[in-house]
Amino acid sequence: MVLESSNAKKLLSKLARGNGHGEDSPYFDGWKAYDSDPFHPTMNPRGVIQMGLAENQLSFEFVEKWIRNNPQASICTAEGVDEFKDIAIFQDYHGLSEFRNPVANFMAKVRGNRVKFDPERVVMSGGATGAHETVAFCLADPGEAFLVPTPYYPGFDRDLRWRTGVDIVPVVCESSNDFKLTREALETAYEEALKADIKVKGLLITNPSNPLGTVYDRQTLETAVAFINQKNIHLVCDEIYAATVFAEPGFISISEVIDDDPQCDRNLIHLVYSLSKDMGFPGFRVGIVYSYNDAVVSCARKMSSFGLVSSQTQHLIASMLSEDEFVESFIAGSAEKLAARHRSFTKGLGQVGIGYLKGSGGLFLWMDLRHLLKEKTLEAEMALWRVIINDVKLNVSPGSSFHCSEPGWFRVCFANMDDKTMEISMTRIRNFVLQNKEATKVKKQKFCWRQSSLELRLSSRRLEDIMSPHSPLPQSPLLRATT
Numbered sequence: 422m423v424l425e426s427s428n429a430k431k432l433l434s435k436l437a438r439g440n441g442h443g444e445d446s447p448y449f450d451g452w453k454a455y456d457s458d459p460f461h462p463t464m465n466p467r468g469v470i471q472m473g474l475a476e477n478q479l480s481f482e483f484v485e486k487w488i489r490n491n492p493q494a495s496i497c498t499a500e501g502v503d504e505f506k507d508i509a510i511f512q513d514y515h516g517l518s519e520f521r522n523p524v525a526n527f528m529a530k531v532r533g534n535r536v537k538f539d540p541e542r543v544v545m546s547g548g549a550t551g552a553h554e555t556v557a558f559c560l561a562d563p564g565e566a567f568l569v570p571t572p573y574y575p576g577f578d579r580d581l582r583w584r585t586g587v588d589i590v591p592v593v594c595e596s597s598n599d600f601k602l603t604r605e606a607l608e609t610a611y612e613e614a615l616k617a618d619i620k621v622k623g624l625l626i627t628n629p630s631n632p633l634g635t636v637y638d639r640q641t642l643e644t645a646v647a648f649i650n651q652k653n654i655h656l657v658c659d660e661i662y663a664a665t666v667f668a669e670p671g672f673i674s675i676s677e678v679i680d681d682d683p684q685c686d687r688n689l690i691h692l693v694y695s696l697s698k699d700m701g702f703p704g705f706r707v708g709i710v711y712s713y714n715d716a717v718v719s720c721a722r723k724m725s726s727f728g729l730v731s732s733q734t735q736h737l738i739a740s741m742l743s744e745d746e747f748v749e750s751f752i753a754g755s756a757e758k759l760a761a762r763h764r765s766f767t768k769g770l771g772q773v774g775i776g777y778l779k780g781s782g783g784l785f786l787w788m789d790l791r792h793l794l795k796e797k798t799l800e801a802e803m804a805l806w807r808v809i810i811n812d813v814k815l816n817v818s819p820g821s822s823f824h825c826s827e828p829g830w831f832r833v834c835f836a837n838m839d840d841k842t843m844e845i846s847m848t849r850i851r852n853f854v855l856q857n858k859e860a861t862k863v864k865k866q867k868f869c870w871r872q873s874s875l876e877l878r879l880s881s882r883r884l885e886d887i888m889s890p891h892s893p894l895p896q897s898p899l900l901r902a903t904t
Contacts, residue, residue, distance in 0.1 A: 436583075441582060441584075442579050443576075443579050447803065447806060447818070447821065448473070448818050448819075448823070451817070451818055452471075452474070452816065454810050454816060455469045455471045455473070455816045462842070462845075466845075467814065469810065469814045470815050470816065470842060470849070471837060471838070472815050472817050472835070472837075473817060473832070473834060474816075474834055474837050475631065475698065475783070475784045475785055475834050475837070476701060476703065476834070476836065476837035477698060477699070477784055477836050478701060478838065478839075479759060479762060479836050480701055480754060480758055481701060483747070483750065483751045483755070484700070484751070487744075491741075494736070494737050494740035494741065495736075496508045496736060497733070508736045511732040514545075514722060514725050514726040514729055515722060516729075516730065517732065517735045517739060519743075520730075520736070520738060521541075523743045524709065524739075525539065525540040526748075527742045527748060528663075528694060528709075528711070530748055530749070531664040531672075531752060532672065536674060536680055538711060541718075542711050542712060542718050544709065544710040544718060544721045544725055545708065545709065545725050545728075545729060546708035546709065546710055546728050546730075547708055547728030547729070548695055548703065549580075549659070549661050549693055549695040550579075550580050550708070551706075551708050551727075552693045552708035552709060552710045553577070553580040553581055553659070554581070554584065554585060555710055555728075556693060556710055556721070557580070557581045557582075558585055558724060559717050559720045559721055559724070560622055560623055560691075560717070561585070561622040561623065563587065564619075564620070565587060565588070565620045566588040566614060566622065567581060567587065567589055567590070567622060567624065567625045567657070568590050568591075568592050568610050568624045569581075569592060569626075570594050570602045571591045571592065571593055571594055571824045571825060572594075572632055572787075572823035572824055572825035572830070573591075573631075573824060574631045575822050575823060575824075577589065590610050590613070590614045590619060591610065591824055592609075592624075593609075596778075596827055596830075599635070600633055600635070600778065602641055604648060607624070608648075611652065623654050623655030623656065624645060624648065624649050624656050624657070625659065626645060626657075626658055627658075627661075627662075628660055628663075628672070628673075628674075629662040629665065629781075629782030629783050630783070631659075631783060632785060632787055632818070632820075632823050633780060634778065634781070634782055634785055634787055635779075635780040636666060636672050636780075636781055637673065638670060642673060642678045643678060643682070645675075646679065646682060646685055646690075650684070650685060650686055655691060656689055656691070657693060658674075658690075658693070660674060660675070661693065661694055661697065661698050661699070662699070662782055662784070663694070664699035664700075664752055664755065665698060665756075665759060665783055665784055666782035667756040667757075668763075669781060672782060674692075676692065679713075687713035687714070688716075689714070690713045690714075691710070691714065692709075692710075693708070693710060693711075694708070694709040694711060695707055695709060698784065699755075705730070705738070706728075706734075707730050707738060710725075759836060762835055763835065765843070766835045766843065769847040770786075770850070774792075775789065775854065776788075776789040777789055784834055784836040785836075786832070786835065787820075787830055787831075788831045791827075791828070791829030793854075793857060794828060797828055797829070801829075802819050802821055802828040805819075805829075806819040806831070809831075809853070813850070813853045815850070817831045817833045818831060818833075819831055
């Protein structure tokens, strides 16, 4: 007999019954809207275009060419079958040595070889999600917390908190200084945590920033290092977008900063890395914990048995990253493609008066739609977001889902689609903005008519023409949402 769903749920653990995963966020709701009505150029041309997923699909041509030229790298080909048995039965959670070495070298090359990484400190995990959770388990107990600057990636609420019981204390950053992290903001958040009787165990920063697309300058990184050393708390640096930097200012790793700071306690410094963003391999689930703390390395390696990278994936990645010529051409080629797409997309936004936070990295923009809000409230932001999802058919993510303190900012991803789909998305954005401008103009004219009791006259065309079913500018969905 099948139990009633409510009764079946009562049989589960508190963790399973809870809502700690955070799937009720607008960030994930946008994905669900896309999944239920996905855009396809021929099968569903009016569907939702996915602009809420930070994937790098612009550089696959480099990888595909390498795979065609190196069929032996896979154990599932005639050329690689001789190694099938040894790779298939391998299960040491330290990982293949031939995997850890090229990964460490790749991390160094991404950072311009200005810093070196020890392969013995490379610990595998199931993507950056698993890496973050592992670090949280290693550094904090349930009820303790990490400081995290806002706006921050919504998945951190899941990765750091859901199964660990660890909490997040937001460090509020604001648009008045381009959301830069300051010592004052850090001190304020730290003091508020102490007043709430919350023990702070660390600071987590994302560099380049998700969702801002900005990189930390050396002074800000030095400020963060000085702060955590003074408080004797950990610094976790998420650098999973390190190779997506395509313009100046360039990327500076926390590893470079501590190399120049002999006073820094290296036991407090930890990196999270993956190949999901830099190489566009999220499905491979290659996450890395790199810690300067021997005890953390040891503990994380034991915990990695819960989320190992498959040996087949390790073998393929090792072969690919061992070729210096490929790695160098991939890093340079990927940056060129990201820069070109960024220029094209921002040019299109500028043509319709949409601003954005200037950045030099990441796979997204922090788009400024504050001028389209009916009022400066969270409710107005959500109303605008629903129009963009349901009527404009674009999945962009509202700033509130990233814990942004100011309504009207949206993250929009630009690297997860081909050129044609990007053109269609820009056409939808352009039409939406033009419709909104026309609707606002009509509303103002209606207001003047009501106030003066004068006949409404339009200089360019009659109101009936603008709002008729045959008009090239149909009634704005934003107008429908706010009237």
